[in-house]
Amino acid sequence: SWKWLLTEFASYYGVSDAYTKLRYLSYIVDVATPTADWLNLVHELLLPVLMKSHGTATLSHQENRILGEVEEQIEQTLAMVFENYKCLDESLVSGLAEDFRPPTGLAASALEPAIKLYSLLHDVLSPEAQLRLCGYFQTAARKRSRRHMLETDEFVAGNSEGIKMDMVTFTTAYQKMKSLCHNIRNEIFTDIEIHNHHILPSFVDLPNLTAAIYSVELSNRLRSFLVACPPTGPSSPVADLVIATADFQKDLASWNICSIKAGVDAKELFHLYIVLWIEDKRRALLENCRLDKVKWSGVRTQHMTTPFVDEMYDLLKNTLTEYEVIICRWPEYIFVLENAIADIEKAVIDSLEKQYVDILAPLKDCIAPKKFGLKYVQKLAKRNSTCPYVVPEDVSFLVHSHL
Structure with a gap:
């Protein structure tokens, strides 16, 4: 509403339009704010000045000096806008915004x-301007990322080994890492x-x-x-983080984000841990199969098996x-798990055979291959004996356990 006063004053004293706008801009940039009103006003005032400087008319030495100072301050404000475009x-x-807010x-x-x-x-169109x-x-992404990382700094700061x-605390730590994956994904x-608003240059x-x-x-x-906080197995908190990491990677692929060198690779991050988990589980279960660890050899369960078999x-x-959470995402670990389970099942059979060695020993002679003549076989076949074959209870007990 008072713009006319500036125009009249400049006209009365013979001040050029370019100098008038530049002097006015020099005061405006001193109170710069990253707002649409301020940016639109600066563009409106600066446009005719730059058009004049690029045309046949040239700016005076003083006008060029002011223009340089104004452009420098405008550049700082633009940097503030772009480096905080989500705030x-x-x-x-x-x-x-003074406080950190989630993206909208x-x-x-x-x-x-x-x-x-x-x-x-x-x-x-110049590479320098585009790169800048x-x-x-x-820079904005690094600032946002750094702010999100603060929530998990306590678990990695100064820790080169497992704490x-x-x-x-373990569950809380893994929940925070899961939240970090979700926040970065958002x-x-x-x-x-x-980007889909088509505001930015191509x-x-x-x-x-x-x-x-x-x-x-x-x-x-x-x-x-x-x-710093190594996972000892696929417990619920660990499984949640595995899922969050794998989903993050899957989302990037579904959004057509280009492959990122040194970016999140869920399988690569957890591979060694998964292999170690399976090996530790194999060793622990094999330890349970040691003969001195097998309990209640004479006890029967409702399935006519040993408690050892039911427990295993x-x-x-x-x-x-x-x-299951691992296999669903990376089926190739089935083979590692199958090999471990096969070793354990073999150890279970070996333990049962050692446990019932006294029962199995007398049967060895009976199950050894024998050669009978034709007449002897016919004699056995024609017997009318009504005496049933009796299988010792311990033998049936052992067979059930094997099955």
Whole structure:
């Protein structure tokens, strides 16, 4: 409403339009805020000045000096906009949210005028200008990633080896890492939504640009965390983290995010741990098969088997249930698990045979192959004996256990 006063004053004293706008801009940039109103005003005032400087008319030495100072300050404000593009808030005086907020999926109002102003100051067809703009968004991704990582710093800071923790702390740690995977996943998904508003220049592939940062930093954090808090088996908290990591990788692929070098590779992160889990389980169950560990040799269960067999069956069944989450995602581990279970089943049979050696020894002669003449076989076949064959109870007990 008072713009006429500035125009009249400049006209009365013979001040050029370019100098008038530049002097006015020099005061505006001193109170710069990353808001749409400020960016639109600066673009409106700067456009005719730059058109004049690029045309036949030239700016005076003083005007060029002011223009250089103004452009430098505008560049700083643009950097603030792009490096905080998920924290912009027009309702605040500062234009920036002070507290850390989850991404909303909406493009901030200041983003579009900021791109327009950046295009006014730079030749966006030049590699330097493109690289600079992409660098701003990469910095924003690093800042967001760093803020998310704070929640898990306590579990990796200064820990090069596994730390001792109770079950509650262990569960809490893995839950926080699971939440970190979900939060980083939401950041990338939000960038896809912002990209789909078609506000950014075509050379800014925002999802791929930021995913390269998020995925690498998440991978590094997962690797450090697993070293500091090594998983001892596919317990519920560990399984949840495995699922979250695998789903994160699967989501990136489904969103057509380009393959990221050193990014999250769930199988590669957990491979050694899975192999060790299966080997430790194999050794533990083989230890249970030692003869001195087998209990209640004379006790019968409702299935006419030894408690040892029932116990081993339950342990094997629980093992298969535990590793279901692994097998569903990476079926190739079936072969490693099958080999371990086969070794355990063989050890169970060997233990039973050693346990019932006294019963089996007398049967060896009976089951040894014998050669009978034809007449002897016919004699056996024609017998009318009514005496049934009696199998000792211990033998049937052993057969049931084997079955």
